[in-house]
Amino acid sequence: xxxxxxxxxxxxxxxxxxxxxxxxxxxxxxxxxxxxxxxxxxxxxxxxxxxxxxxxxxxxxxxxxxxxxxxxxxxxxxxxxxxxxxxxxxxxxxxxxxxxxxxxxxxxxxxxxxxxxxxxxxxxxxxxxxxxxxxxxxxxxxxxxxxxxxxxxxxxxxxxxxxxxxxxxxxxxxxxxxxxxxxxxxxxxxxxxxxxxxxxxxxxxxxxxxxxxxxxxxxxxxxxxxxxxxxxxxxxx
Amino acid sequence: xxxxxxxxxxxxxxxxxxxxxxxxxxxxxxxxxxxxxxxxxxxxxxxxxxxxxxxxxxxxxxxxxxxxxxxxxxxxxxxxxxxxxxxxxxxxxxxxxxxxxxxxxxxxxxxxxxxxxxxxxxxxxxxxxxxxxxxxxxxxxxxxxxxxxxxxxxxxxxxxxxxxxxxxxxxxxxxxxxxxxxxxxxxxxxxxxxxxxxxxxxxxxxxxxxxxxxxxxxxxxxxxxxxxxxxxxxxxx
Numbered sequence: 001x002x003x004x005x006x007x008x009x010x011x012x013x014x015x016x017x018x019x020x021x022x023x024x025x026x027x028x029x030x031x032x033x034x035x036x037x038x039x040x041x042x043x044x045x046x047x048x049x050x051x052x053x054x055x056x057x058x059x060x061x062x063x064x065x066x067x068x069x070x071x072x073x074x075x076x077x078x079x080x081x082x083x084x085x086x087x088x089x090x091x092x093x094x095x096x097x098x099x100x101x102x103x104x105x106x107x108x109x110x111x112x113x114x115x116x117x118x119x120x121x122x123x124x125x126x127x128x129x130x131x132x133x134x135x136x137x138x139x140x141x142x143x144x145x146x147x148x149x150x151x152x153x154x155x156x157x158x159x160x161x162x163x164x165x166x167x168x169x170x171x172x173x174x175x176x177x178x179x180x181x182x183x184x185x186x187x188x189x190x191x192x193x194x195x196x197x198x199x200x201x202x203x204x205x206x207x208x209x210x211x212x213x214x215x216x217x218x219x220x221x222x223x224x225x226x227x228x229x230x231x232x233x234x235x236x237x
Numbered sequence: 238x239x240x241x242x243x244x245x246x247x248x249x250x251x252x253x254x255x256x257x258x259x260x261x262x263x264x265x266x267x268x269x270x271x272x273x274x275x276x277x278x279x280x281x282x283x284x285x286x287x288x289x290x291x292x293x294x295x296x297x298x299x300x301x302x303x304x305x306x307x308x309x310x311x312x313x314x315x316x317x318x319x320x321x322x323x324x325x326x327x328x329x330x331x332x333x334x335x336x337x338x339x340x341x342x343x344x345x346x347x348x349x350x351x352x353x354x355x356x357x358x359x360x361x362x363x364x365x366x367x368x369x370x371x372x373x374x375x376x377x378x379x380x381x382x383x384x385x386x387x388x389x390x391x392x393x394x395x396x397x398x399x400x401x402x403x404x405x406x407x408x409x410x411x412x413x414x415x416x417x418x419x420x421x422x423x424x425x426x427x428x429x430x431x432x433x434x435x436x437x438x439x440x441x442x443x444x445x446x447x448x449x450x451x452x453x454x455x456x457x458x459x460x461x462x463x464x465x466x467x468x469x470x471x472x473x474x
Contacts, residue, residue: 156422178431185393187432194415195424
């Protein structure tokens with residue numbers, strides 16, 4: 001917990017074809033942290049379209065972004081297009097150097113991995129990408145939220161809401177997190193029981209795994225390239 | 238469940254000072270309904286700023302909006318400014334006449350109430366506004382999601398996610414809803430136990446009730462005006 005008198009700068013990197021809920025779920029809690037400012041950050045100030053067409057106006061460009069206490073990195077299919085984008089990776093790396101927390105949601109963890117933040121860390125991501133984490137030097141951890149030092153990662157999409165309440169408690173204590181949870185009426189009652197590979201019926205699991213097959217294969221290919229480069233640089237090849 | 242061959246038009250009314258999560262939570266599920274289009278609808282095509290500063294670009298104005306199969310009505314403090322806005326209420330009423338479902342989240346229910354959609358219905362809303370529903374002729378129902386004919390209402394903020402999965406199942410069946418739930422990794426594990434007045438510690442409940450006092454009083458005042466007008470029109474005064 002941080003001195004309540006210290007103002008906190010919280011920011012989210014948003015990008016085309018992100019999964020908007022990875023970002024908007026945590027926004028709901030993080031934008032309510034007392035004595036803080038929340039900024040949305042994109043390549044430039046043009047509208048950002050999520051993978052289902054929802055359009056956001058960012059507050060600042062990466063170049064003009066302030067130093068952040070917390071950097072939120074969402075995921076979604078669009079993450080893959082940024083895995084070799086040196087501007088984005090350099091931005092994440094630079095913010096991570098002084099941020100109190102980097103908070104990835106869903107496959108935002110892979111972006112953090114490509115920026116080199118997951119080496120030697122425990123982390124989680126969307127269940128379809130869990131094993132991809134190993135290429136980034138992380139130990140995949142089957143928890144909804146994983147805190148390892150300054151790296152906080154949440155699982156797929158809606159896990160970002162759980163993760164954001166954990167981040168709020170790290171920043172401002174559990175009473176503030178509870179007040180936000182109560183405001184958000186966050187006492188979920190899922191109408192179906194299919195939220196994880198362990199609980200979904202087999203035909204549902206098969207269908208969603210199949211829908212994600214192409215992007216998962218791309219993610220593995222990208223991750224192997226990262227590992228090969230990294231190992232070569234370390235002289236272990 | 239509707240013939241899968243029938244294309245569905247799904248739309249959300251978005252407005253200044255709405256609570257973005259009332260809208261973005263359901264968007265995540267509803268934008269994935271097979272054979273459907275999702276449109277965001279605002280007074281005009283200018284950016285819409287949520288109550289914590291997140292800015293959205295709407296797709297169409299109310300005037301140009303297509304006929305909807307599902308109308309999503311989010312809430313948040315900004316709902317109160319629209320309770321006497323005849324353009325907005327007329328839009329909701331007109332869409333409700335032919336929509337298969339009107340789906341309110343949080344205090345979006347009060348907007349539906351002001352449009353006259355809750356008379357004789359069971360409904361739910363944010364816990365701070367639950368008793369306000371009575372003035373709109375509704376029976377407050379302490380469930381996370383309430384389906385009463387074509388009116389679907391969800392409780393506060395995050396209840397919209399549960400509600401949207403119910404709406405998906407009404408539209409396209411439970412297997413589709415389960416597939417979306419699995420994609421969204423919606424198996425919540427709340428890090429604290431404070432999501433409802435029944436479970437929150439007393440000091441947390443008191444703090445959040447106090448934070449909402451002014452807006453709750455406004456909402457009651459507005460609701461009494463509605464009831465008085467309605468009763469006068471019906472000749473019961």
